[in-house]
Amino acid sequence: MTDARPQDLLADFTPPFLYTRETASRAPSAPGVHVVLEHGTVLYVGWTGDLRRRLHQHLAGNRGSSVLHDQVGQRLDEPGREASADEIADWLGQREVRWQETDFPQPLRDALVLALRPPFNRSVPVQPGS
Known part of the structure; x- marks a missing residue:
């Protein structure tokens, strides 16, 4: 997966939306993976059992x-x-968010973090076979 381009890795994700409370309210209450982007660069990859709640x-x-x-x-x-929390929300509101529903979000999140090394992810998962 590490040879793929970011746009290829995110092909099954939603199109990018401004990351606002309104956008978060439109996200499904389903398990999935979400990414936060700035000018097309992935800053953060997360996984959750409830996308709407987590966003x-x-x-x-x-x-x-x-x-x-x-x-x-x-x-x-x-x-x-x-x-402040409002300043953080305002900053995020100037970025984009995308998500993908999946019943098994953690393996997808781990693969994306390994491939993309987003700066806001604190830890990188151990690569299989390492």
């Missing part, structure tokens, strides 16, 4: 409940001032 959690959650929320917050923090 909302990244936007409105807290740093303890969402790796993405925490990573964006760290990017936006200034000396002596932590970025």
Whole structure:
């Protein structure tokens, strides 16, 4: 999978949408994998049992409940001032999100993280056979 281009790896995902609360509300309450992009570059890959709930959690959650929320917050923090949840949601709202429903999201997420090495994913899964 590592030789494929990002657009090929995401061929079965939805088209890109601005990552807003409205978009999150349109996502299915189903298991799947989601990606957050900036100018076509994948910043984050996540998996969940409920896409709608998880997409909302990244936007409105807290740093303890969402790796993405925490990573964006760290990017936006200034000396002596932590970025607010609204600032994090605003930043995400200027990015795009795509998703793919699947009953087995974790293997797809792991393969995408291995192939794309997104900067907001804290850890990279162990490659099979390593």
